Every structure is written in C-alpha cells, then in structure tokens.
Amino acid sequence: MSVELISANHAAALGATLAGRANRTARGFCSGVYPITPTTECMEYLCGQEIEKGKVVRVDSEHSAMGVCIGASSAGARSFTATSSNGLAYMLENCVAAASYRLPIVMAVSNRTLGPPWNIWADHGDSLLLRDLGWLQFYCADNQEVFDTVLCAFKLAEDPRVLMPAISCMDGFILSHTMAQVEIPGQKLVDRFLPTTKVPHRLNKSAHTLGQLEIPQQAVAHRTQHHQAMLAAVQVYAEIQDSFEEIFGRRVADPVVAYHADDADTLIVSMGTIGTTAERVVDQLREQGQRVGSIRVRMFRPMPENDLRKYFAGTKRIAVLDRNISLGYGGVLWGEIRGFSDPDAIVQGYMVGVAGGDVRREHIINLLTDLQQCKTESAPKIVEVA
Amino acid sequence: MNEPALHGMAQTKKDRSAPVLRPGNTNCGGCGMSNLLQMLSRAAEDSDIKIVIPACCAAITTGVFPESSISVPTILTTFAAGASVATGVASVAQLNNEETRVICLAGDGGTYDIGMGTLSAAAERNEDILYICYDNEIYGNTGGQRSSATPTGASTTTTLGGKSEVKKDIMGIMAAHHIPYAASISLAHADDTLRKLRFALNVKGFRFLHVLAPCPTGWKSEPAVSIELVRLAVRSGLFPIFEVFDGDHYTINIEPDFSSEALLMYLSLQRRFRKSGVTEEAIRPNIERYWHQLRAMSGRIMPAIRNIKAD
Numbered sequence: 001m002s003v004e005l006i007s008a009n010h011a012a013a014l015g016a017t018l019a020g021r022a023n024r025t026a027r028g029f030c031s032g033v034y035p036i037t038p039t040t041e042c043m044e045y046l047c048g049q050e051i052e053k054g055k056v057v058r059v060d061s062e063h064s065a066m067g068v069c070i071g072a073s074s075a076g077a078r079s080f081t082a083t084s085s086n087g088l089a090y091m092l093e094n095c096v097a098a099a100s101y102r103l104p105i106v107m108a109v110s111n112r113t114l115g116p117p118w119n120i121w122a123d124h125g126d127s128l129l130l131r132d133l134g135w136l137q138f139y140c141a142d143n144q145e146v147f148d149t150v151l152c153a154f155k156l157a158e159d160p161r162v163l164m165p166a167i168s169c170m171d172g173f174i175l176s177h178t179m180a181q182v183e184i185p186g187q188k189l190v191d192r193f194l195p196t197t198k199v200p201h202r203l204n205k206s207a208h209t210l211g212q213l214e215i216p217q218q219a220v221a222h223r224t225q226h227h228q229a230m231l232a233a234v235q236v237y238a239e240i241q242d243s244f245e246e247i248f249g250r251r252v253a254d255p256v257v258a259y260h261a262d263d264a265d266t267l268i269v270s271m272g273t274i275g276t277t278a279e280r281v282v283d284q285l286r287e288q289g290q291r292v293g294s295i296r297v298r299m300f301r302p303m304p305e306n307d308l309r310k311y312f313a314g315t316k317r318i319a320v321l322d323r324n325i326s327l328g329y330g331g332v333l334w335g336e337i338r339g340f341s342d343p344d345a346i347v348q349g350y351m352v353g354v355a356g357g358d359v360r361r362e363h364i365i366n367l368l369t370d371l372q373q374c375k376t377e378s379a380p381k382i383v384e385v386a
Numbered sequence: 387m388n389e390p391a392l393h394g395m396a397q398t399k400k401d402r403s404a405p406v407l408r409p410g411n412t413n414c415g416g417c418g419m420s421n422l423l424q425m426l427s428r429a430a431e432d433s434d435i436k437i438v439i440p441a442c443c444a445a446i447t448t449g450v451f452p453e454s455s456i457s458v459p460t461i462l463t464t465f466a467a468g469a470s471v472a473t474g475v476a477s478v479a480q481l482n483n484e485e486t487r488v489i490c491l492a493g494d495g496g497t498y499d500i501g502m503g504t505l506s507a508a509a510e511r512n513e514d515i516l517y518i519c520y521d522n523e524i525y526g527n528t529g530g531q532r533s534s535a536t537p538t539g540a541s542t543t544t545t546l547g548g549k550s551e552v553k554k555d556i557m558g559i560m561a562a563h564h565i566p567y568a569a570s571i572s573l574a575h576a577d578d579t580l581r582k583l584r585f586a587l588n589v590k591g592f593r594f595l596h597v598l599a600p601c602p603t604g605w606k607s608e609p610a611v612s613i614e615l616v617r618l619a620v621r622s623g624l625f626p627i628f629e630v631f632d633g634d635h636y637t638i639n640i641e642p643d644f645s646s647e648a649l650l651m652y653l654s655l656q657r658r659f660r661k662s663g664v665t666e667e668a669i670r671p672n673i674e675r676y677w678h679q680l681r682a683m684s685g686r687i688m689p690a691i692r693n694i695k696a697d
C-alpha cells in the first residue's frame with residue numbers, strides 16, 4: 001500500500017492498470033482509447049503503463065474505442081476505456097451494443113457538458129445518456145473514491161450474477177484535474193481482490209454468434225435477465241464492499257452516502273462533488289441547530305431504491321440538486337427519486353451547477369432557504385450560480 | 387473446383403469439416419456472398435477462425451438466435467465497427483499467442499461508407515485482421531440504396547434514374563495504406579480466388595480482399611447467371627483482378643479481353659442498368675483510365691499474361 005498525490009484521472013487509469021495486470025494469468029487486458037477534455041490525462045496515463053499481457057490501442061474515434069473494448073471483452077480479456085461529453089455521445093451506439101452483449105467493460109467518465117456550443121465544464125448530461133442502456137453507473141466525490149470505484153466496478157461487472165458494463169463518473173476538472181492523496185494497494189492485493197476475468201459467452205471454440213437477430217419474445221427474455229441482473233447488483237455490491245474491506249483494510253463507500261441523515265427533517269440529495277459541498281453546508285447549519293442532512297447517490301444504476309426509501313422515511317423536506325437538465329422535464333435525479341419519499345413530503349427539484357456552474361456553499365444555503373419557504377412542491381427550478 | 391457449390395451441399399474432403407455457411411441459411415439464391423463463404427470454407431480448412439460481421443446482409447445470414455447459419459464463432463457488430471471490434475478480438479488472440487485468424491466480413495456500405503474511418507485506422511495500425519469486403523454495390527440489407535460502391539448508371543432505390551457518379555476506388559485507397567496485402571477476387575476464377583484466400587489467411591498484419599458479389603435481388607438479374615456476371619465484369623475490364631503487396635508491388639492476375647461483347651452482355655443481363663440506358667461509350671473511358679493507372683503501377687507496358695495460373 002502506498003499513498004500517492006495524483007489527479008482523479010490518473011487514479012482511474014491506475015485502477016485500470018492494476019486491474020489489467022491482475023488478469024495477466026488469464027486472457028489479458030486490452031483497451032481502446034481516444035482523447036477528449038477533461039478525460040485525456042486518464043487515457044494518456046494508461047498509454048504510458050507497462051501492462052504484462054496488455055495492449056492499449058490508440059484508435060481513431062470513441063466509436064472505435066468502444067469497438068476495440070467490445071472485441072477484446074468478447075475474446076475474454078479485461079477491458080477499459082475513458083471518455084467525456086461528445087466522446088461518449090459519439091461512442092453511444094457501441095455502448096448500446098456492449099451492454100446487450102453483456103460484456104463487463106469498465107469506463108471512466110469525466111463528466112462534461114455536451115456541445116456545441118462548446119463547454120468543457122462539468123455536467124452529468126453526458127453519462128446520463130447511458131441511463132437506460134444497461135450500464136452500471138457510479139458517481140464519485142473524491143479521488144480515492146474514483147480509484148476504489150474502478151476496482152469495484154471490474155469486480156461487480158465481471159460477477160457472473162451481474163455481467164454487464166459499468167461506468168465510474170467524476171466531475172470534469174473539479175475532480176478529474178484535482179490532485180489529492182490516494183491510497184494505492186500493491187499488485188498482490190489487487191490480484192487477491194480481483195479474480196481473473198471470465199466471460200462465459202466469449203468467442204471460443206463453439207460456433208455461437210453474438211448479437212444475432214432476435215424475435216420480440218427472445219428480446220424480452222434477454223432484457224428481463226439483464227434487468228434482474230442489474231437489480232441483483234445492489235446485493236453483489238454489498239458483498240464486494242466486505243471483500244474490499246477484508247483485503248484492503250478500509251471500506252469502500254456505500255451506494256448511498258448519508259451524512260447526518262438519520263434525524264434530519266430536511267435532506268439535500270445530490271450526485272458527485274456537489275455532495276461534498278452539501279456535507280459542509282450540513283456542518284454549518286447543524287452548528288446553528290438546524291436538522292439538515294445530506295444524501296449522496298453514488299450508485300445511480302441500479303438505483304438503490306431501498307436505501308433511499310429508508311433515509312427519506314419521515315423526512316418532510318427534500319431538496320434534489322441535479323447537475324443536469326432533462327429539457328422539457330427537469331432534473332433526472334429528481335424525476336427518479338421523488339416517488340421514494342413519504343407522500344406528504346415536499347420534494348423540490350433544483351437544477352444547479354448545470355453546464356459547469358461552480359456550486360458553492362452559499363448557493364446550497366439559498367436553496368434550502370427557498371425550500372423552507374415552500375408551502376407545496378413546485379416545478380423544478382433552474383438555479384444560476386455566478 | 388469449377389463453380390463453387392452453394393450452401394455446403396457439395397462438401398468434399400478438402401473443405402472445412404463444417405462449412406462456414408451452413409445449409410438452410412436464408413441468403414437469396416445466387417448470392418455472391420454465399421459463394422465467397424463456400425470458397426472460404428475450402429481455403430480455411432480446419433484452421434482456427436473467428437468472424438466479425440458489421441450490419442449488412444451477412445449479419446442476417448447468421449439467422450435468428452439461438453441458431454446460427456455460420457459455423458464459426460462470430461460477433462455481429464454495429465455498422466461502422468467491423469474493423470474496430472476485429473481489432474479487439476485479434477489483439478487478444480495475439481496477447482495469448484493464439485493462431486486465430488480474425489476475419490472481418492463486411493459489405494460495401496460498411497467498408498466504403500460508414501466504416502471507412504474505422505477501416506482506414508485499423509489498416510494504418512496494421513492490425514492482424516483479414517478484412518473481406520463483399521461488394522454487391524448497394525445497401526442490400528436495407529433494400530438496395532446507393533452506396534459509394536454503386537457503379538455509374540445503376541438504378542437503386544435512391545438513384546432511380548441510375549447513379550451518375552463513378553464507383554469509389556477502394557483498392558487504391560487500401561493500397562495507399564501500404565498494408566501487407568490487398569487483392570481483388572473473382573468468384574468466377576476459383577483457382578486464383580483460393581490461392582488469394584489461402585495467402586491472405588496466413589499473412590500477418592492487415593489484409594484486404596475486395597470481392598465483387600452479385601446480388602440478384604438488387605441487381606435485378608437471374609440467380610443462375612451470378613457467376614457468369616462476375617466473369618463478364620472481369621473480361622470486360624470493369625472489375626480488375628490484381629493484388630498489391632505492401633502497397634507498392636502490383637500484380638495483375640487476370641488479363642481482360644476488354645471486349646464490347648463482354649461489357650454489353652454484363653450490362654444487359656441486369657435490369658439495374660436499364661433505366662439509365664448507360665452506354666459502353668459512357669463507361670469505357672473509366673475502364674481505360676483505371677487500367678492505364680493499373681498498368682503503370684504494375685510496371686507493365688505490355689498486357690499481362692492471360693489467366694495467369696495460380697500456385
């Protein structure tokens with residue numbers, strides 16, 4: 001175990017490198033990569049690593065990057081890529097395919113606003129494009145979490161009960177380019193944590209065809225299996241947390257990270273780094289005697305519904321902070337979780353920090369003041385932050 | 387082996403023990419892609435092959451899950467991803483020191499058009515892939531729209547009066563990548579075809595094969611004359627048969643007679659050329675221009691030996 005001062009981009013790449021090496025005794029590691037701000041340093045770092053039985057293919061586009069990952073994973077190798085924003089949009093067609101083939105590919109996403117107009121700053125709209133495709137999704141709040149989540153994502157994605165691709169997201173620049181101390185386990189420990197990759201349906205000796213035509217009944221059967229495997233991933237993740245703790249001596253973060261939530265009458269719900277700011281707001285307001293808590297949704301797919309229901313029970317006011325807009329509807333997180341609260345609770349949606357706005361404590365405090373004054377829930381509000 | 391037999395029905399001891407294309411598949415009668423796969427069965431024998439097929443007719447050929455008409459481990463990919471997925475499969479085979487030959491089987495749409503960038507990049511990286519383009523000169527899967535491989539004068543569902551542009555020079559493009567091997571293949575010349583398939587299967591690095599693949603459905607031709615159409619295309623000089631080593635060493639394999647008879651027969655046996663009424667005079671300059679260049683590239687002033695005997 002060593003402690004290194006690295007950016008979250010590098011933490012993700014280091015996680016992938018260690019995971020890649022851990023598969024050297026099996027079918028190896030192969031990855032297709034393509035640069036885009038703010039994820040570029042992740043793929044550059046990966047290109048600089050020596051990985052035994054590993055190959056990083058510098059391709060011509062994100063579409064091809066995911067294409068290489070699909071080919072590699074369908075041949076039984078461990079596979080990883082990283083992208084952002086328009087790169088993810090360009091890759092999308094192959095992301096659909098990767099999920100339907102049920103290939104355990106892991107991707108790091110440094111969240112960035114989709115363009116044009118070009119904007120390089122954080123917004124979750126890019127990774128949310130994958131929301132309904134059958135990818136596991138995690139949103140991280142610090143560099144250590146990014147590293148840990150990449151390792152756990154491989155273990156979760158490759159678990160035979162789950163077997164599907166996963167993304168680990170970090171807010172562009174806010175995390176991707178921030179240096180922080182990260183505990184890095186040695187290769188031996190990672191080898192213990194991550195068993196070698198087994199893709200049971202890989203292209204091997206038998207003459208089966210992947211990705212064939214299906215009739216509707218078959219497609220429904222496959223979707224049902226995929227959906228159920230996704231739901232089962234919540235429990236599998238809990239097992240992975242235990243194994244992580246046993247091997248690395250510390251616990252990887254929960255699907256839902258609660259902060260002073262148990263006795264709170266008001267909750268701030270968010271994803272990614274806004275959650276850390278929300279926790280500092282909770283500290284500040286608690287000092288003034290207010291019963292405020294924070295809920296950070298770290299696992300977004302599968303949606304940890306039971307955990308959220310547990311935390312929401314008895315809470316009368318909930319502010320949902322979305323760093324995204326589903327145009328014509330509101331924030332995506334708000335739309336998904338408002339049904340989990342008590343029927344008489346006010347669940348107010350705020351879209352804040354959209355397209356890279358810097359969300360600071362005072363902004364969140366203002367939103368809470370707004371929430372306290374609400375008599376009833378109103379349409380989700382877009383909040384500009386200066 | 388004169389005419390390749392369809393659907394594995396004429397299986398011989400020389401062939402792969404299970405034909406690549408199984409009997410009972412749903413390809414149209416007279417489909418050039420079927421012939422190609424039969425030839426591949428013989429050329430590949432029982433070597434370890436894996437096939438990558440982007441969206442195209444060949445993806446439909448495999449049939450409905452869970453049965454498959456292709457007897458080889460196969461992955462069907464998105465339309466533009468043939469060469470990138472094949473890169474992943476081939477890379478992992480290489481990492482594991484396997485003798486697997488990864489074959490990407492793609493239509494002209496997936497090669498000349500939507501997959502061009504992916505293909506070019508894989509060729510530039512010299513990935514260990516055998517890329518075979520079966521060129522039926524249309525988007526067959528979606529009902530026969532124009533592609534950049536559609537020849538001048540051919541009607542498609544999107545060029546009703548006949549296409550006015552000239553077919554893209556895919557061999558020139560691939561040769562310009564200086565890949566180890568690029569060759570055009572005539573389904574009417576089995577010996578030359580088998581030699582090239584065998585050679586291409588065994589060379590390391592990126593190999594490209596261009597196959598004129600008759601499509602009775604789209605060409606509005608009789609299934610029974612498919613092979614004859616290829617012969618006419620070769621004879622007339624419309625479809626030059628040559629190979630390029632490392633992008634600079636050109637060999638012309640079959641010398642056409644450039645006869646009007648062959649060209650007119652080729653055009654008249656397909657209803658796709660009827661609407662435009664495209665004439666020999668309109669097509670001839672393109673043939674001549676191409677052959678002029680080809681002769682220059684192959685370093686031959688004199689016509690090549692006729693029907694060179696392979697192997």
Ligand SMILES: Cc1ncc(C[n+]2csc(CCOP(=O)(O)OP(=O)(O)O)c2C)c(N)n1
Nearest residue numbers: 441442443465493494495496524525526527
């Ligand atoms: C991104 C995308 N666009 C369009 C299609 C629809 N599509 C499927 S196959 C095809 C044409 C294939 O043409 P070609 O590659 O020449 O193969 P053929 O069908 O002629 O064998 C098209 C347009 C698709 N599958 N994916």
Ligand code: SF4
Nearest residue numbers: 414417443526601603
């Ligand atoms: S449409 Fe043409 S290419 Fe497609 S299967 Fe039929 S004959 Fe073959």
Ligand SMILES: [Mg+2]
Nearest residue numbers: 493494524526
């Ligand atoms: Mg075609």
